[in-house]
Amino acid sequence: MSITQRKNGTYEVSISWYDSLGKRRTKSKRGFKTKPEAVLGEAKLRLEYEEVSVREKVDQQDTFAEYFKNWYIFYKKPKVSKVTLNRYQYTYNVINEYFGNKLLKDITRANYQKFIVKYGQNHSPNTMKMINNCIKACVKNAVYDEEIKKDFTYNIELISNRDNVVQVEYLNVAEIKALLNSTISKLNPRYTSNYMIVTAILTGARLSEIAGLTWNDINFNFNTININKSYDYFAKSFKPTKNKSSNRIIKINNTLCDVLKELRTNNTDLVFKNKRGLIPTSNAVNKALRARLEELNINRRNFHFHSLRHSHVAFLLSQGIDIYPIAQRLGHSDITTTTRTYAYLIEEYKDKNDAIIIAGLDKLSAEKAPTKVPAKSDI
Incomplete structure (x- = not known):
């Protein structure tokens, strides 16, 4: 027996059985207003399918959707x-x-x-x-x-x-700097949403990865963050990262180290858990992010917290960072995922990279070849 409460508050019940071939079959019914009604509904549903002939008929007539x-x-x-x-x-x-x-x-x-x-x-x-x-x-x-x-x-x-x-929005270098400085100026350990925004800007990590950070994951001596799990907001517990390659250790700068140290005053097990024992939800961090952007008059229709990950990539590409270390920093298994996801960003920096390539080739061709000293056999 399975009784599940749905988002609208009603209950859904389902039953299962094995057919004559040993295959597991199921049937469900929803719309029960209370749990006692759901229990009664499950019992009636089970009675309906107790007859072998009825079950076999259902076994042979599963709709695609069912x-x-x-x-x-x-x-x-x-x-x-x-x-x-x-x-x-x-x-x-x-x-x-x-x-x-x-x-x-x-x-x-x-x-x-x-x-x-x-x-x-x-x-x-x-x-x-x-x-x-x-x-x-x-x-x-x-x-x-x-x-x-x-x-x-x-x-x-x-x-x-x-x-x-929907083209994913991201911030240019000037906007990233403005957002970072503005958010840092408003930091208060009582409200950890802004700290998560700063962390996303400077690491490119996913929201669930950031939410799951514990103090043991941060090495302030070597300026690294060990991303080895994520946070499940629904279960309020840890869960594995998106995939195996998402487990990674990334370098962070002194600015982020100093920012994170401020949260030690909350005396919590998770880095971004506030004194009330709560970790900001997706809605909370996005509300804080929109507030920071509005203060800076930055308008991006489709910009949200995950867009900070895209902005992090855009900034690294603008600094001439190769795609391979970017892929490792993001936790991608190979650069194929990175190039496919950020193809539009890579294309934007193509002209800049082409200019660097041509300048290098011009420098190479402009260098005079060393004068050949004739051998005695040539005289």
């Missing part, structure tokens, strides 16, 4: 982050809206490609890639469990609308 939902709840929900879970929920809503009651076994590659074409006309490449990846994993599982014979996502051509791509 199968996807049951799959991600039982296989993905226990081990993925809240953000990733939201992606599966979003994908389920899309499937349910487009395919409705169409059975999983009746979906063909042609059906799926038509869906991709139709939905992709009004959605960005990233959205389409996300949806397709979620569905591909589910369909692969269905093939493995012999629910369907073929993978209908195989070799599908992704269609998307590039006009829907």
